[in-house]
Amino acid sequence: MEQKTFAFFPEAAFGPALNSVGIAQAVERMGHKAVFLSDPGFVEVYEGYGFEAHPVNLSEPMPPEQMAKFWEDFINGHIPNFRKAPIDQIDNYVKECWEAIVDSAKWAQKDLPGILAKIKPDVISVDNVILFPAIKQHGVPWVRIISCSENEIEDDSIPPHLSGMSENDTEGHAAFRARFNEVIKPIHDDFNAFLGTCNEDAYPVGQFFEASPFMNLLLYPEQAKYTRSKPLDPAQFQYLEGCVRQDEPYEVPTFQKNNDGPLLYVSFGSLGAGDTDLLKRLITLIGQSRYRALVNVGDYKEEYSDIPDNVIIDGWFPQPSVIPQVDVVIHHGGNNSFTECLYFGKPAIIMSYVWDGHDNAMRVQETGHGFRSDRYEWSDEELVEKIEACLNDEAMAAKLKATSAHMQSQNGQEKAAKLLVELAEKNA
Template sequence: MEQKTFAFFPEAAFGPALNSVGIAQAVERRGHKAVFLSDPGFVEVYQGYGFEAHPVSLSEPMPPEQMAKFWEDFINGHIPNFRKAPIDQIDNYVKECWEAIVDSAKWAEKDLPGILARIKPDVISVDNVILFPAIKQFGVPWVRIISCSENEIEDEAIPPHLSGMAVGDKAGHAAFRAKFNEVIGPIHEDFNAFLQANGEDPYPLGQFFEASPYLNLLLYPEPVIYERAVPLDPARFQYLEGCVRQDEPYQVPEFEMNNDGPLLYISFGSLGAGDTDLLKRLIALVGKTRYRALVNVGDYKDQYDDIPGNVIIDSWYPQPSVIPQVDAVIHHGGNNSFTECLYFGKPAIIMPYVWDGHDNAMRVQETGHGFRSDRYEWTDEEMIAKIEACLTDTAMAARLAATSAHMQAQNGQEKAAQLLVDLAEGAA
């Protein structure tokens, strides 16, 4: 068997990064080589898993700790916008994100041609929301991985990406698309000029990436997919059923109180942990109940005191090892949290703040796998009612068990690796 080289280029966030690590590990188990193209701040993440990693500048070069601080400050500066409806985040958070994303594509174009020429990949997999022309033009099959919500691939019958709207809210869909296109218009025009300068045709307004003509891998689980006006062609679009990564084992510690009570896991991700006021409110609520809770507070552990005896906080948890052991999860709607809860059959209360968390929150409620909750406009009684429903709703439990069984039977990482190897061998 001829060894092939597979390059992975995830965006600089732990969700996409670790999903690609899982797929890359499965590729190497088949005797091939996996390498990473990486934001400089994530190079050590991939090296820590034993992979070769090549830094690609996605912004003005700065030390990794300064870059991490930049994104932390970016998120924390937008905490007031977390209170807004998704459509009202377009002209602040969403706009600034797209400005940064377009800038990242311009920076990447300086490094990518030389790096690709050196590593000579047989297949390149990109988990991002924007086109990098050098990857499309390198001359080997390229794969788009969609680790965010499935509606990143648009369709007229489903809610627009980032909208958090119900499937049936057609007037809302139209209003969201109109405002998105109006606000994003100048950024999109600038991106199209960049595409044309690099030999690519301009994209329609609102579009920053295209589906790969070779293969597109969606992490979304089939039991919660949208019903589209134009179904996705299975020859080019494959669902990976969550593609849940492995992590180190976790033993639930002893609690000072309620040690036999239902166990919750509360996490808003590494960036969402900056919303300490909300986490403190949830911790105080749990302290008055029969529950126990493990709470991920990120890098803000020193800002917490007077922790109730039925709550344990930490800066990080091996989430895929924790979720199977809990009774319900409260999270922000990040795609890893969304799919891991479904994979392990755990009900979730999603309190979204930005990006596709809004879509996942609506989807978990629409499909009967949990609840969407406003992030701030709730009473203790309303939150406890949702938690109790998660613990006692037998129809929801049956639905989650069926979804979990379906996902666990698929083995998304191995499926992805086989599809990539088949693509490389077919192109040889």
């Protein structure tokens, strides 16, 4: 068997990055080579897993620590907007994100052609929400990975991406799409002008990427899929059923109080950890309860004092090793957290704040795998009621058990690797 080279280009966030790492590990187990195209700030992440990584500037070059601080400050500056409904985040958080994303595509075009010529990949996999023309034009099959909510691939009968709306709220869908297109149009016009300079056709308003004609890999599991008016063709779209990565083992420490109580895990991701007031409120509530909890506070550990004896905080947890051991997860709706809870059959309460977290929060509730909760407008009694339902609802437990068994039987990493290798061999 001739060894093939597979290039992976995930966006600079731990969710997409670590999903691609899992697929790349499976590719290498099949005897092939995996390399990463990387935002400079993530090169060390991929090298830490033993992969070759090539930096691609996605903004004005700056030291990695300065880049990390930029996104931390960006998120923390928007905390007041996290109180708003998704449609009311379009003209602030969402707009500013799309401005940065369009800029990243322009910057990437400077580096990508030379890097691709150097590494000579047989297949390129990109996990992002925007087209990088150099990847489409390189002359080898390219695969789009959708590691966020599956409604990134639009359909008129499902909620628009980022809306957090119910599947049945068709009036709301139309209002969200109209508002999004109105606010985004100047940014979209600018992107289309850039595409023109790359000899690419303009996209319809609101669209920044296209489905790959070769293959598209969606992480959503079967049990959370939307009902589409135009079902996705399996020859072009495959679901990876979570594709959950392996991580280092974790032993739950002994708690000084409630050591036999139900165990909660609370995490709003590395960026959401800046919302320290909300995490402190949750810690106070848990401190007065029969539960115990592991709480991910990110880089803000020094801001916490007087931690209750039934709460343990840390700056990071190996989440795929923690979630199987807990009873309920309270999280922000990030797709790794969303799919890991389903994969391990754990009920979730999702307090979303941005991006596809809103869609995942609605989806977990609509499919009977947990609850969505307003991020701030809740009482202690309401939250305890949701936690108790997660612990005691027999129908929810049965649904989670079935979903978990299905996802674990699918082996999404190996499935993705096989699809990529088949594509390379077919194109040889």
